[in-house]
Each structure stands twice: as C-alpha cells, then as structure tokens.
C-alpha cells in the first residue's frame with residue numbers, strides 16, 4: 001500500500017476548531033460533516049464579542065450600535081468579495097430552507113399560470129418542496145430525474161424538458177445523500193443555449209464546504225448555501241443576481257421597499273449576532289491560505305487558493321474510503337466510485353444487501369465513528385435509488401480537517417463491520 005501524506009497541516013488546521021480538543025469529543029472521528037461542520041474560532045470569537053459587548057439594535061448612531069452594524073457589514077462585504085459579486089446581492093436568512101421558501105413566495109406572484117418550472121429528484125427537499133408547491137398557483141412542475149442506478153443527474157435528460165414556457169430551473173450543485181456533483185457551469189451553458197431567459201437557481205449546500213464559488217463565473221441567477229456547514233453560524237446565504245433581484249416581488253415590510261434590493265428577500269429583521277460573526281468563515285479561509293504560504297491578502301484569490309488545497313486533501317481522504325468500499329461484495333456506493341473531486345464530494349452514501357444501513361451506522365458509532373444513516377431529507381432521491389426511506393444510506397461525510405489516519409480507521413472498521 002502506498003504511503004499517503006496529508007496535503008495540508010491538519011494539526012494546524014485543527015487548532016482553529018475548539019471542538020477537536022473538547023473532552024466530550026475525545027477519540028471521536030467526526031464524519032457527519034454534511035449535517036453541519038464544526039465551527040471555527042474566528043467565528044466563535046466574533047460571536048462572543050458581539051453578544052458580550054455590542055448586542056443592541058445595530059446601525060444606530062451611538063457606540064455599540066454603530067460597531068454592531070459595522071460587524072454585520074463586514075460579513076456582507078467579505079462574502080460578496082469571496083464570491084465575486086456586489087454586497088446587495090448577498091442576503092442572510094435563517095436557513096437555506098427558509099431562503100427557498102421566501103424566493104418561492106416571490107415567484108408565486110411573479111410567475112403566471114401555465115409557466116413551467118423544473119426541479120430534480122436529486123435535491124434535498126429544501127430545493128424541492130417550496131418550488132413544487134407553486135403548482136397550487138397553476139405553475140407546471142416538471143422533474144429532471146436521476147439515473148436510478150447511482151443517483152446521478154445527466155444533462156441529456158434535462159434539455160428535452162425545456163420549452164418556451166420554462167421560466168425557472170432548480171437543481172443542486174451536489175447531492176447531500178450520495179455526494180455526486182453536477183457541472184453547474186456546463187449545465188448552465190446548455191440551458192442558456194436552449195433558452196436564454198430561464199432563471200437558474202442552484203442549491204450549493206452540499207458543495208460550498210468543499211470549493212471556492214465564483215457566482216459570476218457560474219452564470220447562475222440565484223445560489224444558496226448554509227453557513228453552518230461551512231464552519232460558521234446557523235444561517236443560510238442567498239445570492240440573487242441584481243438584475244433579477246430588482247424585478248422580484250418584495251417580500252419585506254412595505255415601507256422598507258425603498259431602502260434597496262437587499263431588503264426584498266429578508267422579510268424579518270435578520271439574525272444580527274450570527275451575521276456579525278459570519279465573516280469569521282472568510283477569516284478562517286484566509287488564515288489557512290496564509291499558513292500555507294499561498295495568501296495574497298485578496299479575499300477571492302486567498303479563498304480560491306485555500307480551496308485548491310482542500311481539494312487535494314479531500315481527494316486523498318475520499319480515495320481511502322472509495323477504494324475500501326469498492327472491494328466489498330455486498331455494498332453499493334451511490335454517486336459514482338471514481339475518486340475525482342470535480343464530480344463528487346467526500347460525502348459517501350452506500351448501502352449493503354446483507355445488512356441494514358441502520359445496523360451498519362450503529363456499529364460504526366459503537367467504534368466512535370460519528371456518522372448516521374437515513375434519507376437525510378433527500379427523500380425523493382432515496383426512493384429513486386430504490387432504498388427504503390426509513391433505512392436509507394449510511395453516510396460518511398468528510399471535510400479537509402479529517403485526517404488520512406481517520407479515513408484509514410473508518411476503512412478498517414468497515415472491514416470489521418460489513419459482512
């Protein structure tokens with residue numbers, strides 16, 4: 001067996017996450033990251049400072065209030081810089097599910113009966129249910145279906161669904177259940193070649209923890225992900241292209257409409273303290289870039305450089321698990337077995353014909369491997385790949401802060417647990 005070396009200094013990385021030295025987590029291999037990552041210390045320190053010292057109504061003209069508003073602005077600006085867009089195109093909602101719900105409320109007003117909207121059965125229900133309910137307003141919902149063999153989407157199946165009436169297409173950047181990633185840029189090019197004015201909404205919750213996202217380069221109209229999966233607070237980040245945002249129905253208080261497009265899709269007062277600490281996510285990315293000698297001080301290029309390293313590390317981790325699972329007779333791995341980070345995340349969903357997923361995940365947890373099993377709210381995908389939704393897949397989801405030794409220990413435990 002070849003000796004593998006970590007692509008990053010993982011011990012230095014882990015210094016940024018207090019959860020790794022918490023006594024209660026001792027000996028745990030945390031591999032339920034697709035459900036929510038550990039939180040980095042930049043975020044925690046900013047949250048502590050905000051809550052301790054400046055938790056008042058922000059954006060006022062007196063001292064703590066002004067500082068509170070500045071902390072929130074720093075987050076809008078940091079994520080706008082990271083994703084290459086303007087500040088007013090970045091919004092923070094309570095979660096991605098709430099963000100899709102709010103955008104769907106706007107679409108209910110903006111679309112007309114007979115208009116068509118395309119969804120997939122690969123998505124987490126957050127990027128499905130809200131759009132499907134638009135059928136109640138006379139919108140026709142069409143489904144882009146996965147290959148039932150592996151849960152993967154093929155663009156060839158999407159294109160015939162697009163007609164003159166197609167107004168919106170919603171699909172995931174990556175599956176949270178089987179880890180298969182979609183080539184968003186190529187899919188968008190194909191869609192636009194067939195119908196230029198379709199609005200394209202992408203759920204990147206399962207992909208954002210693994211890559212640097214340039215929203216302009218992707219050429220999408222809206223993109224969502226959840227910051228509690230990217231080392232930060234429990235918030236949903238929503239990007240909507242300004243030209244679309246300007247025409248979308250206002251969802252906030254009527255008297256706030258004149259304040260600007262940033263108020264359109266945040267009907268309530270946003271979560272001030274969570275927004276104030278969210279820039280700590282970007283601080284973390286820049287700190288890692290610096291520690292690896294690849295920082296320039298520019299947010300976007302530092303994040304891109306940091307995630308290039310992440311890709312190397314995650315390819316190593318994913319390889320260990322995929323190689324091990326490929327050798328198991330009774331096991332089926334969904335989302336593809338190829339160790340190629342362009343096509344998949346280290347979120348590995350599998351099932352066995354000899355044991356239930358519930359049984360396997362319990363056996364892994366007994367060995368302090370923190371994973372879980374089920375449909376993970378990708379209920380329709382679970383059904384599509386022929387699994388009992390009560391049992392679902394065993395999901396092992398890793399991030400760059402996992403070590404090669406951990407991946408090997410998971411593989412060894414799988415050798416013992418799987419029959």
Ligand SMILES: Cc1ncc(COP(=O)(O)O)c(C=O)c1O
Nearest residue numbers: 095096097124126176205206226
């Ligand atoms: C791919 C994907 N989309 C959407 C969501 C929903 O995100 P939130 O919990 O922020 O509503 C999740 C949550 O697990 C997810 O994995």
